[in-house]
Amino acid sequence: MKLLILLFSTFSAVNCARILGFFSFPSISHQFVFRSIMKEMSLHGHDVTFITPNPLNDPSLVNLTEIDVSNAYELFRKYDFSNFGRSSLSIFAITDMMNSFSEEVIAVEMGQKSVQELLQKPSDTFDLIMIEPHFSFFFGLKKKFDAPIIAVSSMNVYSYYHHLTGNPTHPVLYPDVFSEKLGRQSSLIEKLDSTFVTLMWILLSELLMFPRSDQLADKYFGEGGPTIKEIIKDTSLWMLNVNPIFSDGKPNVPNVIEYFNIHMKRNESYPKDLQQILDNAKEGVVYFSLGTNVRFDHVQGDVKKTIIEALGDLPYTVICKWESEKLEGQPKNVHLRKWLPQQAILAHPHVKVFVTQGGLQSSEEAIINGVPLVVIPFLGDQPLNAQILTSKGMAETILPKHLHRKILTETIMKVANEEKSFAVLFSRYRNKAKELRDIFLDQPQSGIDKVIWWCEYVIRHKGAKHLRSPAADLPLYEYFMLDVLAVVLIALYLVFKVSKTIIRILMVFLRTTLLTTSKKKKKN
Template sequence: MNYFLLSVKCVLLLSFVCVVSGANILAYFFMPSKSHQFVFQPIWKELALRGHNVTVITTDPLNETIPNLREIDVSESYSAYLTHDLSNLRRETTAPYVMIDFIQDLINDIFKIQMNNEEVKEILRLPKKSFDLIILESHNKMAFGLKHKFDAPAVAISSFGLPVFTHYLHGNPIHPVLYPDFMSEVHECKTLSDKVESTYFTLTVWLLVKYKIGPEADLLARTYFGKDMPYLDELEKDCLLFENTNPLFSDKRPKTPDVMEFSAVLPVRDPLTADLKQILDNAKEGVVYFSLGTNVRFDHVQGDVKKTIMEALGDLPYTVICKWESEKLEGQPKNVHLRKWLPQQAILAHPNVKAFVTQGGLQSAEEAIINAVPLVVIPFLGDQPLNAKILTSKGMAETISPKDLNRRILTESIMKVAQDEKYRNKAKELRDIFLDQPQSGIDKVIWWCEYVIRHKGAKHLRSPAADIPLWEYFMLDVLAVVLIALYLVYKITKVTIKILLELFKRSTASTTSKKKKKN
């Protein structure tokens, strides 16, 4: 009998494992940006290695031989940047509604290019129930239509922070003074000016997404995923959501059970090429690494910024390794080595690196923290200005606003962080905090993806705050009842006092009259 029960348990266990291990998963990571894709690549690779059948739509395929992994290459959508230049889109010079609307126009164009890819069209012709799980990049609202298209549970992942409207949809608090939006550049509301700025940004973005971006995205999504699709906001609310953040960058906002944080999902480090290794090893005075990421292109930057940067780098006593659009430049200093692409993690891990000049993107910041390399941050767009403020406030960085950038300031800032050990010591402290976690980011994401597959969704984690309107969330109905009740009490009390006073006057008058008659 015991053997029989044991056999039954084994069969049930194996059935359970098969359900999870053999799932059909569609992943869609739309953003044409290597730094974004680096966050997602380990996730889809690990899911495939664990036995799931993974189809991924991506701008940057791994091109590795994994039997149950199919990568659909939509790198042609990088062409969207030819008509949408992000290099000069900065919060300090651009109104929030203009900035958000510009980014959404870019996302719309990227989405159209990708949906018209022949292999993507082939996927969209598949019947419902073709996939057991959909994994989406959260910043593309149209992508949530895939949940309806295939009638499957979904997990959404952000490669950096979450905007205010996403928090609102999931029922997270959106108090602009306590939790400024990650693109507002306000880190902590310490002054009245900060509070006004954060409130203005939060309300502007919320209204723009609610009444313009949301409806336009919904209309566009219906052309690809069906006219019978529920409104995109309803589909988005019904997804488990992951935000790529860490204890050093977290806004400490309390989150509903269906919104989780993860961090340190970084790809395996590419090795140094022989020439780079020789440059790094032979740099006796040390190395400064310069890279402003993938979205800021120097051939788009206006003014004399390129010349200013090269002159400042040439003034340094260090060897400089610099990511640039070309590997040769007129007037290039002898100590500067230009490359179109560089193995960033491998460079930052080299002991001769003294400082890293960066735009302040989350992935670059995390890689610098992991390798305890101090920073000079030149933030341009998105979450970069806020990241710069956080890194500077933590003591491992100096920040230069692009509008203040000049030869002297850049040279002095680099020398300062490279020579003063307090920056590297603070970076080491932050590294120890960052890496001290009970579970790796990738293990956390994979576990919850398989959790959603096992339970065919995670509706039981959805907060009731996601399903009530704002007037109800802020208890305006209750407030109205209380105010009406107080008003009625006031009116009744007023009338009662008036009646009592009138009766008292009459009683007094009657008593006075009787006294006069007696006299």
């Protein structure tokens, strides 16, 4: 028996890996995804170090060491991300804002004593590094710790990352997430705009973002070693939160894995007063929340007043996430809360419509519960998500610049009241939501099981270099076959010049022959 116990302990030690997860972005909607992964890795017996602005603080997770960098939220509140999109800002302004924000976050988080102590550990401390890729600086952890690196994103990533990995990045077929376009581009204007966005990300990455990340990586992780771009191209695995409803159909190379539906098990429950409000709302409930990244104190103009007035016009009970729980002129049917258990609310049978900003996590939660949407997209991937949800038939979209009291009221009523229409149109939005839910949930394994399996696969195969696509090593001129095109054009040009010269010589020879013949005839 003692021998068996010793043997099993040995197996456990072999299977246990030391994992560093550094997920820096101060947004709970992002962190829900990463927390689920880190928790599950710990439950699988791995020794996990988790650097996050939203620690789990779960004493039952004995294999989990958390480093709290929640002070980064102070920086997030300084920036107005309510207009962070191409409808309001240029690509250059978006890049400038993200660079400024990321550098401040890096300075705060990397300056913490616990993080600095971590960086003093030996280079072989970890068997795997997991990071969020939106700030390219964090790829530099590979310079400090000699371990395979996995990039885990709570959404898709921009087009140049796909190119560096070897994924196809055709701007007509697969527009960049920041182009705010969906699917194949048909008009010439759309094609030009999508190409412009793709090329801008290449130029801005090469000339601005990567060089600055290299400077910061040298500062915090030591000089020398591979560049940030080289590390990105050599990343063992890319894990992107892309569900089948939002997928653009892009074929992925072997080391790009799409996952989804891993943040849903939060075991949320209602406070007693909220339970009563939901249960007593026999006429139906409209749930209103613009997520965690859009704050009403950042929204400009009379938008706040417009929204409250529109919600007050509805014949339904409204539960609304707001910055305060009381508001001057608050309608009787509107209940304000600073924080709400969103998954639990969406699962309640009385909820008729979810008014949302269109964030990926909120959209997935609505799909899973079959709740139709009214989307008011503000920033990032939200405009694109809104287009997808509307094109799929489970949502209506209102752009912030078109947001008026009457439009908001009528749109909510349109989505909520569809069930009272005639038989052919009966419950169209909700039926579409249920159809998408069936597609979403019909998968061979759970999202979290897929993520954990692939992470452990990389550990087992020491970086899984065999998954890496040779396309990752192709420079742009080879990827677009410009060298081949140049040779073909030069060959055609040479053929043309040689042919032209030969024809000219033949013409001269023919002219000379004709003249000689003519002279002979005249002489005779």
